[in-house]
Every structure is written in C-alpha cells, then in structure tokens.
Amino acid sequence: MTDSKVKNEEQHRSNDEWLQVESLDLDAQGVAHKANGMVVFIEGALPFEQVQLNVHRKKNNWEQGTVTKIGRESSQRVRPGCPHFGLHAGACGGCKMQHLDAAAQVAVKQRALEDNLWHLGKVRPENILRPLEGPAWHYRYRARLSVRHVIKKGTVLIGFHERKSRYLADMKVCPVLPRQVSDMLMPLRALIGSLDARDTCPQIELACGDAPDGLQLGVIALVLRHLEPLSGADVDRLKAFAAQHEGVQWWLQAKGPDTVKLLEEGGPALAYELPEFGVRMPFKPTDFTQVNPHINRVLVGRALRLLDVRPDERVIDWFCGLGNFTLPLASRAREVLGIEGSDTLVGRATDNFERNRPATAARRALAATRFVARNLFEMTPEMLVADGAAEKWLVDPPREGAFALAKAVADLHQQPELRAGWVPPKRIVYVSCNPSTLARDAGLLVHQAGYRCTFAGVVNMFPHTAHVESIAVFDLA
Structure with a gap:
C-alpha cells in the first residue's frame, strides 16, 4: 500500500474517542478538544453534545471531521426544515445551521x-x-441560482451547490426562498430542459420585490444568463412561463451586468417598501439590495x-x-x-x-x-x-x-x-x-x-x- 493511500485511510478513519463539544465556530462546526489538547472541528455537532466523528482532514495541531454518533444530544437540536439539508451525499450547501434552534443560532452569532x-x-x-x-423561512428575496443540464442524469438542476462540492444539489424545494419561488423550482427545471439553449444558460439570478402595499410578494424577477443568443422559440417559451406564473418577469443577460434587459416591457416595476418612512425604492434585479x-x-x-x-x-x-x-x-x-x-x-x-x-x-x-x-x-x-x-x-x-x-x-x-x-x-x-x-x-x-x-x-x-x-x-x- 502506498504512503498516500495509508495517509488517506488514516484521515478517513473513524475516531472512537467521545468528545465534548464546547462551542460552534463561524462555519457552524462544533469545536472540541481531544485528550492530548488537539483542536477538532466537527461538522454536524452542536455545543454540549458528546460525539464521535469520522476524521477527514488532519494537520499538526488540528483535525476536521464529520459527526458519526451523538451520545448526548443538545436540547437546541431541531429537525431541519428542508429535506436537502444535512450531511448525506448530495446535501445542499446553502444552509449550515438548520439543525440548530433559530434562537440559538442568534446567540451563536452574538458571541461571534x-x-x-x-x-x-x-x-x-x-x-x-x-x-x-x-421570519426564519421564506425570507430570501435575492439569490444566485446555478443551472446545469446534466446529460447523464437526463435532467436540469437549478439551485445551490452541494455541501463542499462543485456539483449542484438536486433541489426540488428551497424553504428559505419565497414560497412561490420554491414551488417554481421544478417547473423551472422543466422549462430550461425544454429550451434549445439548455446547455448555454449557466445561471438564473433571482430578485423579488414588494407589492405596492408592501405587505406581500410582488414582482419575481428572473435574470437568465445566456452565453449564446436565444432562438425565437426559446423566447416564446420564456414568455409562456411568465404568463403561467403570477408575478414572474424575465430579464435577459447576454454578457456583463450592464447588458441586463427586460424581456417584455410593461408590467409593475421591481421595488421594495420602507413603510415607516413612506419610501418606495425601485431597483434593477442586478442592483445590490438586502436579501x-x-x-x-x-x-x-x-x-x-x-x-x-x-x-x-x-x-x-x-x-x-x-x-x-x-x-x-x-x-x-x-x-x-x-x-x-x-x-x-x-x-x-x-x-x-x-x-x-x-x-x-x-x-x-x-x-x-x-x-x-x-x-x-x-x-x-x-x-x-x-x-x-x-x-x-x-x-x-x-x-x-x-x-x-x-x-x-x-x-x-x-x-x-x-x-x-x-x-x-x-x-x-x-x-x-x-x-x-x-x-x-x-x-x-x-x-x-x-x-x-x-x-x-x-x-x-x-x-x-x-x-x-x-x-x-x-x-x-
């Protein structure tokens, strides 16, 4: 067996030592110390838990791994609200703390x-x-969603990358996006799969605005990045999708942000409200606004x-x-x-x-x-x-x-x-x-x-x- 294979096996060897998790770092990893004083960062572990882990990275003065067993569970551990969150293969990497109670998340950030x-x-x-x-859910009015036509799987993926991976997660829902957008993910995948340009559309940027009353979701702007000009048939498919989904506006981006243009003129303007100050703020979907x-x-x-x-x-x-x-x-x-x-x-x-x-x-x-x-x-x-x-x-x-x-x-x-x-x-x-x-x-x-x-x-x-x-x-x- 080569030295590299031995080292690889050592790095992925399960650690039978029970560790006491002391805190959570800014990457939402549990922090513990081994008996010899070495610092250990543990994905999936929460403060005050006793855990075992699978070590996958080892340096001279620290190790990093993933929790494999929990001997004593934290009272702040909760069931994640998204089926794509977790440590399993293919898990979405967009969120890091869904297993921790929302109030405890805030306490961790305050300490940080x-x-x-x-x-x-x-x-x-x-x-x-x-x-x-x-709100802890359906709060994210801005997002950059990657798009990939995966020929081997015979499908189009739209969403965030897998945890620690360059591959896209196979997302069917996303509970942090507005409910209307989450419900639209699978229809969007079908739409992109039907386009002639499905292999040259790498990204959809999402920007949502408020309705004029400021109390509900208004415009859902979808900025389609396309590397080649769209065919007339593809433009018609985008227009038909917008007609079927309330509030959707397609914007097209051929090159840099300055090339973004509205597919169909007319309709309500993209804007958000600051009702306490009687202010309504129109914006373009690629402008910086708060998520x-x-x-x-x-x-x-x-x-x-x-x-x-x-x-x-x-x-x-x-x-x-x-x-x-x-x-x-x-x-x-x-x-x-x-x-x-x-x-x-x-x-x-x-x-x-x-x-x-x-x-x-x-x-x-x-x-x-x-x-x-x-x-x-x-x-x-x-x-x-x-x-x-x-x-x-x-x-x-x-x-x-x-x-x-x-x-x-x-x-x-x-x-x-x-x-x-x-x-x-x-x-x-x-x-x-x-x-x-x-x-x-x-x-x-x-x-x-x-x-x-x-x-x-x-x-x-x-x-x-x-x-x-x-x-x-x-x-x-």
Missing part, C-alpha cells in the same frame, strides 16, 4: 460578534443591543433611532447604494450627503430621491440630498475634510469594511493641523456584514480616533447560515 470585537479590535461594547430577528426585506425594514428603523438625527443636523451616508438609509435619513435631517463607489448606483439613488422627495400624508418632503461617486477604499484625510463636517454618520460598507474611512478619521484626530475647521461626527452608526472587518475598524475608531463603542448587536439577516450581520454605535468621547 463579541469575540471578534474583543480579539481583533480590543473593543468591548458598553451595551449589547437586543438581536434583530424576523431579507423583512429584516431590512426593521434594520433601517433601528439605525435611524440609534443615530437620533435632529432636524437641524447634516448627515453623511457612506456606501449609500440605492439610498436604502439615505432617503429615510432625509426624512429626519436638515441635509444629507450620500457617497457611493458606483456611478450607476449614484444615478439610481438620485432618481429614487427625486421620486420620493415630495411630502406625503405620513411625512414631510425629503430634505436637501446630494449623491456623489467616490472610491471609498482610497479615502484620505484631505478628502474627508473636503466633504465637510456632519453631526452624524451612517456607514454601511461591503464585506471589506471601511478601513480607509476609519483611518482617515483617526489621522485627523491625531493630526489636528490637517482639520482646517473640520470637526468629527458626534455619533457614527456602523452597519456591518462582516464581524472581522467591523472589529478592525472599531479598533481604529476607539483606540486612535477618540470614540467609544456604546452599543453593538447582531442582525439575523440570513437565518440558518453562518453569515453575521451586525450594527454598532460609536460616540465621540
């Missing part, structure tokens, strides 16, 4: 946030916010209450996107500046502002608001001073965080001669989709820019996944 803030940023929030939670509209409404409300904007204050919304926070801010502040890296999104945000600007029965006219495009990953103290002082900031960066922005604030704090009359904001509300970059930026703001982290808490934007969304408040000391 606090651990990141302390270990990476040496920051402890003065107050922990109550977690923001919403979970239920949580987004609550998140925007909490962010504005934490920011506590006064009618005489100027506010800057960094990484403003379509204006998700900017327009609600304009319903409270004297003046708002929205700054975003994408010219396209700046144009869309400007259009949304003009559309929503007039006063309504529920609110005053939106305050003076301006949008500018700028590379926010190359911010400097000089650029910050040029944008002018503002009493409050809202910061909502992508996963990379807002390091350049935080560094510029820190530099101005430590070098007063650069300020030229500029004063830092009294309060910053930071909405994060990555606890590690939030912790890094928090460390800068607290230890080098003169701020206190007064509040922090998690936002369960993605139930059943290991994704941690959070919100933190920084007050000038």
Whole structure:
C-alpha cells in the first residue's frame, strides 16, 4: 500500500474517542478538544453534545471531521426544515445551521460578534443591543441560482451547490426562498430542459420585490444568463412561463451586468417598501439590495433611532447604494450627503430621491440630498475634510469594511493641523456584514480616533447560515 493511500485511510478513519463539544465556530462546526489538547472541528455537532466523528482532514495541531454518533444530544437540536439539508451525499450547501434552534443560532452569532470585537479590535461594547430577528423561512428575496443540464442524469438542476462540492444539489424545494419561488423550482427545471439553449444558460439570478402595499410578494424577477443568443422559440417559451406564473418577469443577460434587459416591457416595476418612512425604492434585479426585506425594514428603523438625527443636523451616508438609509435619513435631517463607489448606483439613488422627495400624508418632503461617486477604499484625510463636517454618520460598507474611512478619521484626530475647521461626527452608526472587518475598524475608531463603542448587536439577516450581520454605535468621547 502506498504512503498516500495509508495517509488517506488514516484521515478517513473513524475516531472512537467521545468528545465534548464546547462551542460552534463561524462555519457552524462544533469545536472540541481531544485528550492530548488537539483542536477538532466537527461538522454536524452542536455545543454540549458528546460525539464521535469520522476524521477527514488532519494537520499538526488540528483535525476536521464529520459527526458519526451523538451520545448526548443538545436540547437546541431541531429537525431541519428542508429535506436537502444535512450531511448525506448530495446535501445542499446553502444552509449550515438548520439543525440548530433559530434562537440559538442568534446567540451563536452574538458571541461571534463579541469575540471578534474583543480579539481583533480590543473593543468591548458598553451595551449589547437586543438581536434583530424576523421570519426564519421564506425570507430570501435575492439569490444566485446555478443551472446545469446534466446529460447523464437526463435532467436540469437549478439551485445551490452541494455541501463542499462543485456539483449542484438536486433541489426540488428551497424553504428559505419565497414560497412561490420554491414551488417554481421544478417547473423551472422543466422549462430550461425544454429550451434549445439548455446547455448555454449557466445561471438564473433571482430578485423579488414588494407589492405596492408592501405587505406581500410582488414582482419575481428572473435574470437568465445566456452565453449564446436565444432562438425565437426559446423566447416564446420564456414568455409562456411568465404568463403561467403570477408575478414572474424575465430579464435577459447576454454578457456583463450592464447588458441586463427586460424581456417584455410593461408590467409593475421591481421595488421594495420602507413603510415607516413612506419610501418606495425601485431597483434593477442586478442592483445590490438586502436579501431579507423583512429584516431590512426593521434594520433601517433601528439605525435611524440609534443615530437620533435632529432636524437641524447634516448627515453623511457612506456606501449609500440605492439610498436604502439615505432617503429615510432625509426624512429626519436638515441635509444629507450620500457617497457611493458606483456611478450607476449614484444615478439610481438620485432618481429614487427625486421620486420620493415630495411630502406625503405620513411625512414631510425629503430634505436637501446630494449623491456623489467616490472610491471609498482610497479615502484620505484631505478628502474627508473636503466633504465637510456632519453631526452624524451612517456607514454601511461591503464585506471589506471601511478601513480607509476609519483611518482617515483617526489621522485627523491625531493630526489636528490637517482639520482646517473640520470637526468629527458626534455619533457614527456602523452597519456591518462582516464581524472581522467591523472589529478592525472599531479598533481604529476607539483606540486612535477618540470614540467609544456604546452599543453593538447582531442582525439575523440570513437565518440558518453562518453569515453575521451586525450594527454598532460609536460616540465621540
């Protein structure tokens, strides 16, 4: 037997030692220690369980494996809500925590946030916010679904990849997608299988909008990526499918995102509601919007209450996107500046502002608001001073965080001669989709820019996944 085969057998050998699971990491793996002190990461295991595992990866100071036996089961273990979730062959890799009670998932994410803030940023929030939670199922209004015509199986697969695999899961339902979309998966598979272009359509991007009342699902936009021009017969098949399924709009994407176009003009516009602020936000299906509209409404409300904007204050919304926070801010502040890296999104945000600007029965006219495009990953103290002082900031960066922005604030704090009359904001509300970059930026703001982290808490934007969304408040000391 060759050395490689021996090593392979050793790595996949069942471990008869019972291990006590101590915690859950951000990949939803149970964390335990062997008697010799080695760290073990165990897929499918939950905190406080006693388990045995099958080791499939081994390094000098850690091992990774999959649970094979549970001697003592956690009281937080629940039956998964999806038949495609699990550790079995072909299981979908879209969710990681369906076996854990939804409330316990939030507790795990809260601990991850606090651990990141302390270990990476040496920051402890003065107050922990109550977690923001919403529906645990049928919440996902955005998704990128892969498409494969599998000739050997004689079928088309549509959905997410298998757990730790490049192959697509054979998904018949998906309980995290809106119910209408989940029910549509099998008809969609049949439709793609009937197309002449079934071998050259690798992806369908899903984007759902609210109905005008804001209480139910409205438009279901399906963006079909096609590598070759579609035949007239295929276009007719897509139109017939849309006619049979309420709310469906087909968009076609021949190349990059800028080539996306509506197949049939007319019909309702794709948009979402922020009813607390009397705002309706039209968007294109490839624009960035929050995956979970239920949580987004609550998140925007909490962010504005934490920011506590006064009618005489100027506010800057960094990484403003379509204006998700900017327009609600304009319903409270004297003046708002929205700054975003994408010219396209700046144009869309400007259009949304003009559309929503007039006063309504529920609110005053939106305050003076301006949008500018700028590379926010190359911010400097000089650029910050040029944008002018503002009493409050809202910061909502992508996963990379807002390091350049935080560094510029820190530099101005430590070098007063650069300020030229500029004063830092009294309060910053930071909405994060990555606890590690939030912790890094928090460390800068607290230890080098003169701020206190007064509040922090998690936002369960993605139930059943290991994704941690959070919100933190920084007050000038």
